[in-house]
Amino acid sequence: MTAPRSWNRLPRVAPDAVHALTQRSAGVPDSLPRPLLAYGSGRSYGDVCLTEQGTLLLTRGLDRFIEFDPQRGVLRCESGVTLAEILALVVPQGWFLPSTPGTRLATVGGAVANDVHGKNHHAVGSFGHHVRALEVWRSDGSVIVCRPEDDNGWFSATIGGLGLTGLIRWVELQLMPIQNPWMWVESQRFANLDEFWALNRRAEARWPYTVAWIDCLAKGKAQGRGILLAGQHAASQAEFPAFKEGGKRIPVDPPFSLVNGLSLRAFNTLYYRQSVKPQGTLTHYVPYFYPLDAIQDWNRIYGRRGFYQYQCVIPPREAEAATAALLDTIARRGEGSFLAVLKTFGTKPSLGMLSFPRPGTTLALDFPNRGNKTLRLLEELDAIVREAGGTLYPGKDARMPASLFQSGYPQWEAFSDYIDPGFSSRFWQRVTS
Amino acid sequence: MNSLNRVILFGATSAIAEQTARQLVAQGASLYCVGRNRDKLMALIDDLKVRASDQQQIDGCVADLTDSDQHARLIDAGERALGGIDGVLIAHGTLPDQQACQADVDKTRQEIETNALSVISLLTLLANRLEQQQHGVIAVISSVAGDRGRQSNYVYGAAKGMVTLFLQGLRNRLAKASVDVVTIKPGFVDTPMTAELDKGGPLWAKPEQIATGIIKAMQKGKGEVYLPWFWWGIMLIIKHIPEAIFKRMSL
Numbered sequence A: 001m002t003a004p005r006s007w008n009r010l011p012r013v014a015p016d017a018v019h020a021l022t023q024r025s026a027g028v029p030d031s032l033p034r035p036l037l038a039y040g041s042g043r044s045y046g047d048v049c050l051t052e053q054g055t056l057l058l059t060r061g062l063d064r065f066i067e068f069d070p071q072r073g074v075l076r077c078e079s080g081v082t083l084a085e086i087l088a089l090v091v092p093q094g095w096f097l098p099s100t101p102g103t104r105l106a107t108v109g110g111a112v113a114n115d116v117h118g119k120n121h122h123a124v125g126s127f128g129h130h131v132r133a134l135e136v137w138r139s140d141g142s143v144i145v146c147r148p149e150d151d152n153g154w155f156s157a158t159i160g161g162l163g164l165t166g167l168i169r170w171v172e173l174q175l176m177p178i179q180n181p182w183m184w185v186e187s188q189r190f191a192n193l194d195e196f197w198a199l200n201r202r203a204e205a206r207w208p209y210t211v212a213w214i215d216c217l218a219k220g221k222a223q224g225r226g227i228l229l230a231g232q233h234a235a236s237q238a239e240f241p242a243f244k245e246g247g248k249r250i251p252v253d254p255p256f257s258l259v260n261g262l263s264l265r266a267f268n269t270l271y272y273r274q275s276v277k278p279q280g281t282l283t284h285y286v287p288y289f290y291p292l293d294a295i296q297d298w299n300r301i302y303g304r305r306g307f308y309q310y311q312c313v314i315p316p317r318e319a320e321a322a323t324a325a326l327l328d329t330i331a332r333r334g335e336g337s338f339l340a341v342l343k344t345f346g347t348k349p350s351l352g353m354l355s356f357p358r359p360g361t362t363l364a365l366d367f368p369n370r371g372n373k374t375l376r377l378l379e380e381l382d383a384i385v386r387e388a389g390g391t392l393y394p395g396k397d398a399r400m401p402a403s404l405f406q407s408g409y410p411q412w413e414a415f416s417d418y419i420d421p422g423f424s425s426r427f428w429q430r431v432t433s
Numbered sequence B: 001m002n003s004l005n006r007v008i009l010f011g012a013t014s015a016i017a018e019q020t021a022r023q024l025v026a027q028g029a030s031l032y033c034v035g036r037n038r039d040k041l042m043a044l045i046d047d048l049k050v051r052a053s054d055q056q057q058i059d060g061c062v063a064d065l066t067d068s069d070q071h072a073r074l075i076d077a078g079e080r081a082l083g084g085i086d087g088v089l090i091a092h093g094t095l096p097d098q099q100a101c102q103a104d105v106d107k108t109r110q111e112i113e114t115n116a117l118s119v120i121s122l123l124t125l126l127a128n129r130l131e132q133q134q135h136g137v138i139a140v141i142s143s144v145a146g147d148r149g150r151q152s153n154y155v156y157g158a159a160k161g162m163v164t165l166f167l168q169g170l171r172n173r174l175a176k177a178s179v180d181v182v183t184i185k186p187g188f189v190d191t192p193m194t195a196e197l198d199k200g201g202p203l204w205a206k207p208e209q210i211a212t213g214i215i216k217a218m219q220k221g222k223g224e225v226y227l228p229w230f231w232w233g234i235m236l237i238i239k240h241i242p243e244a245i246f247k248r249m250s251l
C-alpha cells in the first residue's frame, strides 16, 4: 500500500501501519503500533497529518451523520464527513457552513484540528467558533466531550489542536441560514498594494466575504496588483442561472513541474487582465468557494517533487510594510507562485490555543519544490515574518524552524499538557525538538 | 422497472449494504435495516434518518441472522414498519479463514450456515410472501467465488455457489409471479471485510460503485450481474479452464 500523503506531496514519509476506522464507537486495536495520528482527507500541505512512526488512523470511514435539526441548523456528524457531504445535505434545506476553507474535500475533523478559516474571517471568525460540542477519544480508552463553555481547557486545546489531543469522533456544528445556493459577487482590479489596502478596508466594512488574488511576480509600481472579490449570499429572487458541475482532472504525474517562470508570468498576467465585474454577478457557491476543487488532482502540476505552500500572518501594525517586503523578495527571485492569496483576518479572538487565525494580514503562496533554492527563499521570507512578529500556518507547513513556531504560538507549552501520550505527528516532533 | 420505495436490508451494516441504503434513501425510499451489531446498526439508522425526508420511514432491528427461527418475525416487522415490501436485499456474510476451516469441520459448517443456509431460510420465507403479492424483487449478494471452487477459499465459494444455484431455481419459479430474483456477484471490493488484503491494482472497486450497480439491477429486474461488469469476462475464462489444467493451478 502506498503511504498516504499530504496535499503538497511533501514530505514523503511512511508510517509503520495504516488503519482505516469505520465505527466511531470502536477504539483502536492495541496491536497497532503507537503513536497514533488521525488522517482525514490529507488536504493539509505538509506534515501535520503525517507520521513516520506508529499508525496513521484513516478517518474517512467515519462518515455518518448523527443528528440534524433543520429548524435550528444544528448538525452533529462523525469526524470523517467531508464539508462537501455536509453542504449536499444542508444547502437544499437552507443552511450553510458559517466558515469554510477553500476546499470542500476537507473533513470536519481536519477542519477542527487546523481551526480552518474562510474568506469571511473578519465577519465570523474561524471554524472553531461554530463548534457547539465535540467528542475526543483518548488512547487510554477514555472519552471526553468538550464544549466551548467548559473551563477545563479541553475545548481550546482540541480546536486547532493539530490532532494531538486524541481522535475527534464527532462534532456538533451550528450552521448559518441561507436563502439559496447562490452568491452575489463583485470583483475589482487594483493596480498595486496601496490600492489594495484602501479597497480592502471598504470591502470588509460592507461584505461578509472578501479575498484578493495578487500577481506576486509584478514589480515596482505594479507590485501587489490583483483582483479583489467581495461576496455575500444572494437574497431570494425569482430566477437563477443554470449550474452544472464539470469534472476536470490532471490525469498523470508529469515528471517535472509544469509551473515555471514562463507559465507563471503568462498565467498571472492573464488572470490580472480578466474582465472584472464591479456591478456584481451571480455565482453558484461551488465555484465561488471551491475554484480549485474543480480540477481534481491539481496538485500534480507541480510534478513528482511536490511543492511548498507558504502561508503567514502579519500583525496589523506591520502588515503593510512586511507584505511589501515579502512580495519584493519573491519577485526579485522570480520564484513566485500561481496567484498569491491576500486577506485580512478580523479581530475575533480564536478559541484554540494553537489556532492560526489572529488579527492581521495573511498571505498564502505555492512554490514548486526546487530543493535548496526554494528552501533558501523560504528562509528569507521567514526572516521578514519573524521580524514583523508574525508566524506561519501549521496546516500549510512542511519546514518552518522550531523557533518560528514557538515564537508564534506562545501557548505551545501549556498546550503540551493536553497532548495524548499515545499521539504524535511529524510536525510536532519537528517544531518542538 | 421495479419500484424500490419500501426495501428491507438484511446485513444492513455491511459496507456495500450501507452504501446501497444511502443511495436508496437519496432516491426517496423507506428502509427497514437488520444488522447484527447494535452500535453499528444504530449509527447506520441515525445517519439514514438525517438523510431521509419526513415522508420516508427509516427503521430496523438488531438480529443474528444465523438464528433462522427469527426470520419470519423479522420479515413481518419489516413489512409492518414499511407498510409493504417492494424489494429485499440480503447482504450478510462472513469471509472465512480457509486454513481454519480445513482444520476443523465445525468451522466449515458454521461458515456454510452463515453464508448459505441462513440465506436460504430467508429466501424461502420471502419467496412465498412475494409470490403471493405478485410483485417485488429479491436481490442477494453472492460472489464470483461461487462460480468455481479454488483452493484458496472453497468453503466460502461452496456456500456462495449454493446460494447462486438456489437463486437460479427460485428465479425460474418466481418469474410466473412477476417477482424478480437478482444474483449479485461482486469481485474485489474495498471494504473492512477485505481490510487485510493488499488493494493494489485496477480490479478493486469501491462499495459506492457496487451499490449503484445493485440498485440498477434490482430496478431492471436483472438475473445474474457481475459488478463491476468486467468480472463477467474474467469469470467466463476461469469457468472454462479445463479441470485437468485448473487442478494444477494455484488460484
Ligand SMILES: Cc1cc2nc3c(=O)[nH]c(=O)nc-3n(C[C@H](O)[C@H](O)[C@H](O)COP(=O)(O)OP(=O)(O)OC[C@H]3O[C@@H](n4cnc5c(N)ncnc54)[C@H](O)[C@@H]3O)c2cc1C
Pocket: A007, A037, A038, A039, A040, A041, A042, A043, A044, A045, A048, A049, A059, A079, A080, A100, A101, A102, A103, A105, A106, A107, A108, A109, A110, A111, A112, A113, A114, A115, A116, A117, A118, A119, A162, A163, A164, A166, A167, A168, A169, A292, A293, A395, A425
Ligand atoms: C485547495 C485547498 C484550499 C485550502 N484553503 C484553505 C483555507 O482557505 N483556509 C484554511 O484554513 N485552510 C485551507 N486549506 C487547508 C485545509 O483546509 C486544512 O488543511 C484542513 O485541515 C484539511 O482537512 P483534512 O480533513 O484533509 O485533514 P488532514 O489534512 O488529513 O489533517 C489535518 C489535521 O487534522 C487532524 N485530524 C484530521 N481528522 C482528525 C480527527 N478525526 N481527530 C483528530 N484530528 C484529526 C490531523 O491529525 C492533522 O493534524 C486548503 C487546502 C486545500 C487543498
